[in-house]
Amino acid sequence: MKGLLTSKFASNALFVKLMLSFLSVILILASFNLFSHLYLSGKVYQEMVRQNELGLAQTVEGYENHFRLTQNMILALTQSEPWTANLGILSHLKENRRYDIPAEVKSDLATLYANPFLHIENFILYFKQEDYVLEKEGLSSTSDMFGKYYFSEEYPPGYWSRQTMDNQFLKVMPAASFTENTMFSSRPLGRLMPVMVKAIPYEEVYGIVMLNPQRMQTAYGNAGNNPFYILDAQGKLLFSTAENELPEPEFPASGSAHKRVGDQYYFYEKGKQTGFTYVRVTQVAAIAAEMRGMRLLLAVLLTAAVLISILSSLFFSLRLNQPLQRLIAALDRKSGSTPDKLSSVKEFAIIGDRLSSILENNRFIQTDLEHKNSLVRQYAYTHKVKNIPLSGSLADLEDVRQSEQPYASILFKVSFKSLPDEFERHTLMLWKLIQSLMAAGETDRVALQPEQDQLLLLLFDPGPQSGILQALDTLKELLATEDSLYLTIAVSPVYSGETSFTDAYNNLSMLLGERRLNGETQIIVEPRASPSKSFHLKVTHGDELHNLLQSGSEEAVFAWLDRQLEQLRHKDAAAEDFRAFALGAAEQTGKTVMKLNVPQAEAERLSPPPGEPFATFHSTQQYREWLHDLVRPVLAAIRSTSETRDPVISFVLDYLDKHCGEDINLNLVADKLNLTPGYLSSIFKEKTGINFSEYLNNLRIERAKELLMNLDLLIQDIALQVGYQNVNSFIRMFKRSSGLTPGEYRKRYSGEDSLPSSGLGH
Known part of the structure; x- marks a missing residue:
C-alpha cells in the first residue's frame, strides 16, 4: 500500500503532472x-471621450461640407445669365405666357435635385408676387404645393x-414631417x-430646397443609436434624431467642448462656416457606476473561480488517474500478479462490452458498404453527367470508367396527357x-435520373446503334396502346471514350427539343435538316396582334x-x-x-394564371382553345374600356400616341384643352394611375x-423620331426602363439568330 501511494505521488506520476x-x-x-481589467479600466474614459470627439468631428465635417457644397452649387446657378433672364420672365408668366421657359428652368433645377450626393428631394421656385411655384413636377399654385403635395403643419x-430674406442669401429652417395629400390618399414624404435661397436680383422670388435630413444623417452620422442634434447660430433646434428635448445648450465659442450632465455626456462642436452647433449625447455615467461595482x-x-478551479482540478485529476491505476492493477493480476475477481471491476465489464459491440458494428458496416457500393457509383456517374465536382470523400470514384471504353x-x-394523382x-414503374x-x-x-421526368441510360460497349433502335422500337410498340402517356426518346451515336458524359447529356437534351406536337412516342436520333429557329414568328407580328386586340373583334x-x-403545323414545327x-x-x-390603361384591378384579373399549363398539351387544338380563353375576357374588357373612356383622357392619350415624337410637355397639352397644367396632371394621374411624364416616357x-x-x-435617328433631342438622355431612359441599352436590345432581339423565345415584339 505504501509503495502504491509512493508511486501515485511521485514527481513523474500522472496525477502530479x-x-x-x-x-x-x-x-x-x-x-x-x-x-487586463486593472489596465483597461483606466483607459475606458479617455478612449470613450476621444472616440466621441473624433466621431463628432467627422460628422461635423461631413455636414459642413454638404452645406457649403449645396450653397456653392445654388450660387453658381443663380449667377448664370440665362437663369436670371428666365426668372425675370417667370416672374410675369401670367402676362407674357412664356410656357416654354419652365421646361428650361426645370432642367437647370434637375442638376441639383438629381445629384444623389446633395440629398435634395426637390427644388421649389416660389414666385411670391405671382403666387405660384415651379418644381420638378411642373407649375402649381402655392396653396396646392404646400397644402397638398408638400403639406406640413409647421409650414x-x-x-x-x-417669409423674407433681408440680407441673407441662404436660410436653413427646422426639419418637419411632410405628406402628400391627394383626393383619395395620403402619402408620407418623411422629414x-x-x-430658403434668395433668387438674386429678384426680391419676391425665393428658392426652397427640400433637404432629406435622414439621408444626410445616414451619410455623415456615425453615432449609432445615440441622440444627435443640430442647432442654428441662435440656438434654435434644426434637426434631432431623438424625441427628448435638449437641455440648455452650452455653445462653444469655437472648436469643440464636452460636459457631463447627470448620467450623460454632451459633446459639442461648432461649424466654422455655418455657425451651427452639433451635439451628440452619449450614455457613460451608468457605465462608470457599473464598472465600480x-x-x-x-x-x-x-x-x-480560483478556489473552484483548484478543487475541480484535484477532483478531475483523481477521476482521470484512478481508472488508469485500476487498469494497470488489473493487467498485472492478469499477467500473474495478485489475483482478483475481474468481474468485480465495473469499468472493465463496460469496456469489454463496448469493444464487442464496436467489433460487431464494424463487421456490419463492412457488409453494408459492399452492398451500397453500386449506389455510390451511381452518384458518381450523376456528378459526371451534370459536371458537378465530387467531394473529397468520393475522390476515389472520380475515374468511374475506362477512358477508352465506347458507350x-x-x-x-415522359409526358402525360393528363397528370396522374401518383406521378412518382x-x-x-415506367423506368x-x-x-x-x-x-x-x-x-x-448505368441508369440515372437527372430530372424527375427523365431517365438517362449509359450503355457501355453497346455494339451498333441499330441494335439499340430495334429495342426502342419494341418499347414504342408496347406504349402504342397506352392512352395516358407517351415518351420522347433521344438516342446518341456510339461515342468513343474521349466524349464526356456531360457533352453527351447536353446533346440529348437538345434533341428532346426536336419533338413534334402529337401524343405519340417519338424516337429522335438526329436534329432535323432545317433548324427550329426558322419557325419562330417575326417580331412585327407583335404589332399586328396588338392592333387586332385594340379593335376588340373576337x-x-x-x-x-x-x-x-x-x-x-404546316411547317412541321417542334412542340x-x-x-x-x-x-x-x-x-x-x-x-x-x-x-390601353385598363384599371389595375381589371388588369390583374385579365392576367394569365402563374405557371405554364402546357405540360399536358399534345395537339394544336389544345393551344387554340387556351389562346381563345386567354384573349376572350381581354377583348371584352377592351370593348368596355373603349365605351366608358373619359373624353379628356381619350384626347390626351390619342394626342400623345400621334405626336409622341414631337417636343411635348404637360403645359402644351393642357393649353390645347384650356386646362391648367396642375389640374390636367391631377386628373391624368387619377384616371390612369400614372404620371403624365412617366406615361409619355413609357410610350x-x-x-x-x-x-x-x-x-x-441609327440609334440617334431613332432617338429623334421618338422625341428625345439628346441621344444620351434617350440611352439613359431606355436602360432605366428595359434594363438594356438600345444597342444591347437591338443585338439581343433584332436578328433571326437571336429572336426572343416568345416570337413576338417587345
Missing part, C-alpha cells in the same frame, strides 16, 4: 484577467408668404429640412419497364391566332415552337392591356423598341 498542469493554466488565466401655405464583483468572482446514351422524357409511382427491356445481352449499363383575333397555329408562340401571345396581350420607349428592329436606322 495533471495537477501541476491545471494549476499553471489557472494561475496564468487569473493573472491575465486581473492585469402651411401662409408661412411662406410671410424634410427646408432651406464590476471591480468588486471581479475580485470576488476571481477568488471564487452510347439514351435520354427518355407511375414514373417509377423499371424500360430498364428491363434494355437489359438484354452482356452490355454493361372574330379577327381568333382568325389570326388560328392562322399562326396552322402555319406552325417547343408552339409553346414559344403561346407564351409570346400571352406576353403581347399583357402589354396591350397595359398600353416613347415602346416606340423605340419597335424602331430598333429596323437595322437600317
